[in-house]
Amino acid sequence: MRYLIAANWKMNKTVAESIDYIEIFKDLVKEVEGVEIMIAPSFTALSSVSILLEKTNISLGAQNMFYVERGAYTGEISPIMLTELNVKYVILGHSERRHIFGEKDELINKKVLTAVEFGLRPILCVGETLEERELGKTMNVVERQIRAGIAGLEREISLIDIAYEPVWAIGTGVNATVEQAQEVHHFIRNLINDISKGNDKDTRILYGGSVNEKNASELIKAPDVEGFLVGTASLDPQKFYKIILSSLEV
Numbered sequence: 686m687r688y689l690i691a692a693n694w695k696m697n698k699t700v701a702e703s704i705d706y707i708e709i710f711k712d713l714v715k716e717v718e719g720v721e722i723m724i725a726p727s728f729t730a731l732s733s734v735s736i737l738l739e740k741t742n743i744s745l746g747a748q749n750m751f752y753v754e755r756g757a758y759t760g761e762i763s764p765i766m767l768t769e770l771n772v773k774y775v776i777l778g779h780s781e782r783r784h785i786f787g788e789k790d791e792l793i794n795k796k797v798l799t800a801v802e803f804g805l806r807p808i809l810c811v812g813e814t815l816e817e818r819e820l821g822k823t824m825n826v827v828e829r830q831i832r833a834g835i836a837g838l839e840r841e842i843s844l845i846d847i848a849y850e851p852v853w854a855i856g857t858g859v860n861a862t863v864e865q866a867q868e869v870h871h872f873i874r875n876l877i878n879d880i881s882k883g884n885d886k887d888t889r890i891l892y893g894g895s896v897n898e899k900n901a902s903e904l905i906k907a908p909d910v911e912g913f914l915v916g917t918a919s920l921d922p923q924k925f926y927k928i929i930l931s932s933l934e935v
């Protein structure tokens with residue numbers, strides 16, 4: 686299994702800034718092999734970035750998607766708008782979508798099913814809040830989000846990746862420890878192995894939440910951490926490159 690190191694730029698970078706970044710970054714990583722690299726820019730930059738990523742070793746991702754092909758859904762982006770731009774991955778159920786925009790498991794599931802139907806590879810994000818962790822509910826929350834998110838795709842789970850992103854670690858500078866990450870990743874691996882009846886070997890379990898160029902080499906050593914979904918540190922091409930290099934050391 687090739688690990689996936691993914692950048693989620695969130696609502697950052699104009700088109701001009703995105704182009705500047707890619708020009709630098711694609712040169713930095715051009716010799717990198719053995720790991721898959723993905724960048725999910727803003728929707729407005731997708732088209733320009735898509736052109737720049739042609740014939741590179743960097744895949745393109747989107748940060749969200751609606752579950753209908755076309756129609757009266759003001760402000761939404763459809764799967765065919767993404768596939769037209771050679772988008773390969775789509776991040777779904779991110780905690781910011783869940784907590785700021787009120788996305789529920791049922792909606793996220795519809796998006797996951799549609800993404801797969803259109804040949805996109807979803808990265809389903811799950812993770813507990815600090816309160817849920819302190820109440821000892823981490824595994825319950827993660828299990829609920831996964832079971833609901835993949836409903837209908839149980840035997841085809843190899844078509845998706847999962848990102849464990851504890852809400853308390855996102856954008857806070859407080860990453861999960863290696864032990865905390867490993868504990869939940871191991872739980873997720875057993876869960877999806879069980880749900881899919883062993884068809885989970887191509888599903889990567891990524892960690893996200895304050896990953897940076899200093900902690901990446903430790904976190905990637907956890908046996909069930911199979912890549913990263915990086916926010917803040919991915920905004921700097923040099924830092925993101927260092928995270929990728931750390932991931933090659935395992």
Ligand SMILES: O=C(CO)COP(=O)(O)O
Pocket residue numbers: 693779850854855856857858893894895896914915916917918
């Ligand atoms: O939400 C994240 C990636 O999707 C993580 O964000 P940070 O790396 O800024 O904590």
